[in-house]
Amino acid sequence: MSPETMSIFSPALASRFDALVAKYPVRRSALVPMLLYAQDEIGYLSEAVIAEVAERIGITELDVRNVATYYSMLRFKPAGKFNVQVCTNISCMLRGAYDLFDRFQDELHIGNKGVTSDGVFSLEEVECIGACCWAPAIQVNYAFHDDLTPDQVPAILAGYRKQVQEKENNA
Amino acid sequence: MPRLVSHPDEVKIVSARFGKGAADIDKYLELGGYEATKKCLANGPDWIINEMKASNLRGRGGAGFPTGMKWSFVPKQSTKPKYVLVNGDESEPGTCKDHLIFLHDPHAVIEGTIIAGLAIGSKVGFIYLRGEYRYLLEIMEKAVADAYAKGFLGKNIFGSDTEFQIVTQSGAGAYEVGEESALMESLEGKRGIPRIKPPFPAVVGLYGGPTVINNAETIATVPHVIDMGGEAFAAVGTPRNGGTRLFCLSGHIERPGVYELPMGYNLKKMIYEVGGGIRGGRKLKAVVPGGSSTPVLLPEEIETLGMDFDQVGKAGSMLGSGGVVVIDDQTCIVEFALRTISFYAHESCGWCIPCREGTDWLKKSLTRFHAGFGTAKDIDNIQYLADNMMGRTFCPLGDAAAMPTLGFVKKFRKEFEDHLGGKPCPFAKHVEVAVV
Numbered sequence: 001m002s003p004e005t006m007s008i009f010s011p012a013l014a015s016r017f018d019a020l021v022a023k024y025p026v027r028r029s030a031l032v033p034m035l036l037y038a039q040d041e042i043g044y045l046s047e048a049v050i051a052e053v054a055e056r057i058g059i060t061e062l063d064v065r066n067v068a069t070y071y072s073m074l075r076f077k078p079a080g081k082f083n084v085q086v087c088t089n090i091s092c093m094l095r096g097a098y099d100l101f102d103r104f105q106d107e108l109h110i111g112n113k114g115v116t117s118d119g120v121f122s123l124e125e126v127e128c129i130g131a132c133c134w135a136p137a138i139q140v141n142y143a144f145h146d147d148l149t150p151d152q153v154p155a156i157l158a159g160y161r162k163q164v165q166e167k168e169n170n171a
Numbered sequence: 172m173p174r175l176v177s178h179p180d181e182v183k184i185v186s187a188r189f190g191k192g193a194a195d196i197d198k199y200l201e202l203g204g205y206e207a208t209k210k211c212l213a214n215g216p217d218w219i220i221n222e223m224k225a226s227n228l229r230g231r232g233g234a235g236f237p238t239g240m241k242w243s244f245v246p247k248q249s250t251k252p253k254y255v256l257v258n259g260d261e262s263e264p265g266t267c268k269d270h271l272i273f274l275h276d277p278h279a280v281i282e283g284t285i286i287a288g289l290a291i292g293s294k295v296g297f298i299y300l301r302g303e304y305r306y307l308l309e310i311m312e313k314a315v316a317d318a319y320a321k322g323f324l325g326k327n328i329f330g331s332d333t334e335f336q337i338v339t340q341s342g343a344g345a346y347e348v349g350e351e352s353a354l355m356e357s358l359e360g361k362r363g364i365p366r367i368k369p370p371f372p373a374v375v376g377l378y379g380g381p382t383v384i385n386n387a388e389t390i391a392t393v394p395h396v397i398d399m400g401g402e403a404f405a406a407v408g409t410p411r412n413g414g415t416r417l418f419c420l421s422g423h424i425e426r427p428g429v430y431e432l433p434m435g436y437n438l439k440k441m442i443y444e445v446g447g448g449i450r451g452g453r454k455l456k457a458v459v460p461g462g463s464s465t466p467v468l469l470p471e472e473i474e475t476l477g478m479d480f481d482q483v484g485k486a487g488s489m490l491g492s493g494g495v496v497v498i499d500d501q502t503c504i505v506e507f508a509l510r511t512i513s514f515y516a517h518e519s520c521g522w523c524i525p526c527r528e529g530t531d532w533l534k535k536s537l538t539r540f541h542a543g544f545g546t547a548k549d550i551d552n553i554q555y556l557a558d559n560m561m562g563r564t565f566c567p568l569g570d571a572a573a574m575p576t577l578g579f580v581k582k583f584r585k586e587f588e589d590h591l592g593g594k595p596c597p598f599a600k601h602v603e604v605a606v607v
Contacts, residue, residue, distance in 0.1 A: 029359055071302070071343035088510070131173065132265050133173070146172075
């Protein structure tokens, strides 16, 4: 396979990967970030993503799967466009993370690891995200929202829904 | 955006540039940045290591190993390339100090990495950030690119004959990768499973070469040690515990935040004066002094306790990563223990049996216990399990799960007993807590 002609990744990501594998003493060091960046673009680690990443690094697909299953941010099926990750670890729990999580469940009508029927949101309870002093905190994809109360949940979700709406209007 | 806090008792060394726009390289230079690196280039490795030894700086990741001594263990001659590896996998629950360092002072991390490289004779440094810190990785990447553009990194740093390259790396969600050997595995593109020691990383580390691995806060402290001089830095703290550290006050506290205080600062004062006391005027029930893996302390144990590695160690806990989690009297300790253990059970890599099985059984026992189906024997069983995990795992994750559990059971045995006989928990709202 020639990655230039058959890549499932955008040209920008493909050239980023070309640079990435050359950064380290061994190509394989690029594996973990590559999987994450690929997931950011494609949405999840599909068969095709795993095959191309294996090809680019020069290891087997089994090697890729073996590593990918270790890391909790990597997933093998699609999430929502906006993946809401609520930290419920101790510092957040003490400041009401479970009430926050419950409110997200109620607003989105989905449970832990669920995806809304329109595919816009998914919800996940996650371990410590390193925002303990600004608890309770969540991440929506990579964006942090901190010092939250359940009452702020509808506005947060509305903000992201608006982004989707605007994108559709522009398309 | 994380809120910055301030208190008159703070001694701002590492956090001196927070909130001053120092992520911009020109601003950083204006604030005295990169002078330490130039000084180190002029004075050479032996001088750097002596300054570091004199500073009594100890590793901020949790173990508290003296940094200067760690650097001195790297052999001077090596057939394989040597490496510096900065551990920014910050994942210990209760800890968010590196978050602020990457956000506000990325060049201090770069400077510290270069200086570590000069000290051990390495030409390459890796800065590894946890995957969740994407926006911070982007800040770090920009800072590294700016440093290359100025000639502070590259083949001839600061116009000298010395080469130093920095590569940034993203993780993808794994607490255990914060353990140094697992971190190297992850950077080599593998599952983050710990390696057997010895050999220690200083001898056989990343890609088989001698490697120094330091926590991001330790590394960000290095340029300040050089600027102030090792002895002056040491004088700020207590004997054998040099300088200040970033304490992360979280939980049921009036003014949570990251505060930079001298080593040895009294914990009670930290909670009641710096942090403004317990939220809502409630009473203190317990405090986790150094991240979720450190055994809990009772109010009577913190009266005269100075927060340095030796004093907290003597009190039966650990200073750990500096994550001070405050727990008020309306909290169920069994639930708190369960949430703590659920985390370790989730993060255990499964490589060694005492940790894989131990964390899972602790979680199962505590879940059942918290749901009101525990028996008196379960309390002893939890203790027995935790006792048998201690020191019997490849990496400290097993200990990190066992230590706090033992603390909860020993110090709050009565509260565990109060859950017996199907009695409802007087506090908890989330019996089904263990979803993760």
